[in-house]
Amino acid sequence: MEQIIRIAVQKSGRLSDDSLSLIKECGIKFYNGTGKLKSTSTNFPIEFLFLRDDDIPGYVADGVADLGIVGQNEVVEKDKNVTTMKALGFSKCRLSLAVAKGQEYNGVEFFEGKNIATSYPKILGDYLKSQNINADIHEISGSVEIAPSIGLAEGICDIVSSGSTLMMNGLKEVEEIFKSEAVLIANNNLSDWKKEIAEKLLFRINAVQKGKSNKYVLLNAPNASIEKITSLIPGMRSPTILPLAQEGWSSVHSVLNEDQFWENIEELRAAGAEGILVVPIEKMIL
Ligand SMILES: Nc1ncnc2c1ncn2[C@@H]1O[C@H](COP(=O)(O)OP(=O)(O)OP(=O)(O)O)[C@@H](O)[C@H]1O
Numbered sequence: 283m284e285q286i287i288r289i290a291v292q293k294s295g296r297l298s299d300d301s302l303s304l305i306k307e308c309g310i311k312f313y314n315g316t317g318k319l320k321s322t323s324t325n326f327p328i329e330f331l332f333l334r335d336d337d338i339p340g341y342v343a344d345g346v347a348d349l350g351i352v353g354q355n356e357v358v359e360k361d362k363n364v365t366t367m368k369a370l371g372f373s374k375c376r377l378s379l380a381v382a383k384g385q386e387y388n389g390v391e392f393f394e395g396k397n398i399a400t401s402y403p404k405i406l407g408d409y410l411k412s413q414n415i416n417a418d419i420h421e422i423s424g425s426v427e428i429a430p431s432i433g434l435a436e437g438i439c440d441i442v443s444s445g446s447t448l449m450m451n452g453l454k455e456v457e458e459i460f461k462s463e464a465v466l467i468a469n470n471n472l473s474d475w476k477k478e479i480a481e482k483l484l485f486r487i488n489a490v491q492k493g494k495s496n497k498y499v500l501l502n503a504p505n506a507s508i509e510k511i512t513s514l515i516p517g518m519r520s521p522t523i524l525p526l527a528q529e530g531w532s533s534v535h536s537v538l539n540e541d542q543f544w545e546n547i548e549e550l551r552a553a554g555a556e557g558i559l560v561v562p563i564e565k566m567i568l
């Protein structure tokens with residue numbers, strides 16, 4: 283049997299572009315023409331299934347797919363037995379309760395005995411239980427934000443990111459109940475060789491993610507400041523220091539987390555650093 287692993291990704295929607303970009307950044311090539319629901323990579327032993335995101339946890343649990351990229355919200359909602367291998371850092375959103383903007387709201391007790399429309403009955407049900415609230419959960423599959431204005435429910439529980447959908451529909455967010463981002467999930471019983479391929483994919487994903495959060499920094503500094511600057515940007519093992527053509531000056535090259543760079547920028551400049559260049563890193567393997 284050909285040793286190939288199957289990964290389920292969303293066909294089109296909030297997860298698909300970033301899922302496919304991540305795969306491409308991992309150096310994995312595949313054809314992704316419109317309408318094609320299955321595709322095999324030409325340079326990595328992986329086959330892609332393009333599916334509705336709601337179906338991905340179930341397919342991975344059943345072993346129809348070995349891996350999947352899906353929102354944590356769907357993994358928890360579908361309550362399937364799968365292993366979460368890695369949080370991927372995109373499609374970040376939250377599940378929140380919302381009510382009409384003009385509604386007086388003094389706490390979660392508001393929802394006692396009320397109707398709440400949602401596409402996430404399990405996550406909402408678990409939350410209400412944890413708060414000792416009895417409410418009627420009205421399950422609908424989309425356009426949840428319309429529910430209060432058509433008299434279907436007094437509140438909703440849906441995905442919020444910027445909050446603009448809530449605002450446009452005259453609603454206000456009152457409780458955040460779940461935080462989500464895209465995750466890589468795996469079937470619980472992968473064979474040894476499938477595990478090996480999954481680990482190779484994970485290795486590449488880690489290299490891409492580390493590269494993204496770090497920057498290659500080059501700067502010029504007077505030799506007298508090198509010690510101070512080295513302490514501010516210590517790099518992976520230690521910075522590279524090269525002499526400039528101009529006597530008494532060096533070029534310092536280092537790698538550092540972007541947040542750390544911005545935190546240290548004033549101190550670097552105060553120490554005499556100038557001509558600072560910050561360059562993106564494509565992959566980073568420690
Ligand atoms: N506005 C948003 N910002 C960030 N992430 C989001 C946003 N909306 C949804 N997500 C995340 O992306 C996932 C997919 O959202 P999308 O709206 O594409 O789902 P869908 O309409 O159910 O798609 P499908 O047609 O595949 O069933 C959600 O489960 C959630 O994890």
Ligand SMILES: O=P(O)(O)OC[C@H]1O[C@H](OP(=O)(O)OP(=O)(O)O)[C@H](O)[C@@H]1O
Pocket residue numbers: 296424425427440441442443444445446447448
């Ligand atoms: O807080 P916001 O930034 O406005 O994002 C939240 C909205 O995004 C998602 O819908 P999407 O736009 O993906 O459409 P869909 O309902 O067709 O999935 C989600 O279902 C919310 O309605």
Ligand SMILES: [Mg+2]
Pocket residue numbers: 334335336
């Ligand atoms: Mg869906």
